[in-house]
Amino acid sequence: MPEVVTDAAVKRALELIHRQYADELTIEQLARCAGLSRTVLAQRFDSALGQSPMRYCVDWRLRMAAQMLEQGRHTASEVAYAVGFGSEAAFNRAFRRRYGEPPARWGRQRAADTLRELPRQQVQHCGAKDGTQLAWSRVGHGFPLVKTANWLNHLEFDWQSPVWRHWLLELTRHNTLIRYDERGNGLSDWDVHDLSFEAMVDDFEAVVDASGVQQFDLLGLSQGASVAIAYSLRHPGRVRRMVLLGGYSQGWAVRCRGEELARREAMVTLTRTGWGSDMSAFRQIFANLYIPGGSSEQIAWWTELQRISTSPANAERLQRALSMIDVEDMLARVTVPTLVAHATRDHVVPFPCGERLAARIPGSRFVSLDSENHVLLKSEPAWSEFLSVMREFLGAAAPSH
The missing domain is CATH 1.10.10.60 (Homeodomain-like)
Incomplete structure (x- = not known):
């Protein structure tokens, strides 16, 4: 087909x-x-x-x-x-x-x-500052690469997904990959009181501490880029290099005005009723925003990920929390060598958001990717380009063994 x-x-x-x-x-x-x-x-x-x-x-x-x-x-x-x-x-x-x-x-x-084809993953749990249980995993061998959580993820389901599987296979090819599910999402606790950005940064800190790694490279996708930036300021000596893709310094409630703000608010309102439906037109629309270039199979997997990754109430709360992110004042203080990449036609986080990150982070390198997908898909040239640039950037200061 x-x-x-x-x-x-x-x-x-x-x-x-x-x-x-x-x-x-x-x-x-x-x-x-x-x-x-x-x-x-x-x-x-x-x-x-x-x-x-x-x-x-x-x-x-x-x-x-x-x-x-x-x-x-x-x-x-x-x-x-x-x-x-x-x-x-x-x-x-x-x-x-x-x-x-x-x-x-x-x-x-x-x-x-x-199961025979995939690296062995053992899901572990650690406690956040407020007692929330966070699911995290360690897979692969090599210098540690820690990935911040981004919405949507599910530690187990992602390995089977044609949207995320190629990411995990490539990220574990030369590195020990450490990742986790954000609070309210995936295999971490869903019943949580605090879904603030500060709690998200604390969660990342808890996962890193639980993993025991002392120095690592840091990968932040989407809102995970903001978490990565905030963490790098808390612990600059632990982050060797940082890669940010599809990120932003300000959520849409902070940066948007007029019709765009109204459109985003409407999507949050629709989430209340659309997220939990088994055959929801809303979830199809949501998927087409994130991976408009996806095949029918990839769209189907993405809509299923929405269903199993979190509840309708949490989906609405998470969107609200992410919309209020503002790390703009932190950018000029970043000292970690940083690579910023962004899809030119990203429908979720507009291209100028990536340009702004790169312009404000001292000494950062910026790469534009010819894609309309917020999550890069295996079949598109932008994925191969990003992978090559990221490996070159991280390998440029590879530690001796």
């Missing part, structure tokens, strides 16, 4: 299928959504995707089923009904025709294969 469909009518039909794949959609419903007759939709669908709309509906349901089975958290029976089959027997027949094996056996084999 092509990763990019340019036919607007076909895209509307696809969005309905992806959003309501567990429903018994009809060709009439798809045609109405696309604004075409059934015959014309079938012709244009076949031209764009090489199959009929109804065949695609079945294939997509089976792809969603395969993803759920691969995660290893659901039985074949649970998956059958979750993706809209009326009986487990019908699901078993359809799945076997598509994948050549019964779903239960296929899922066990894929889960086992995936």
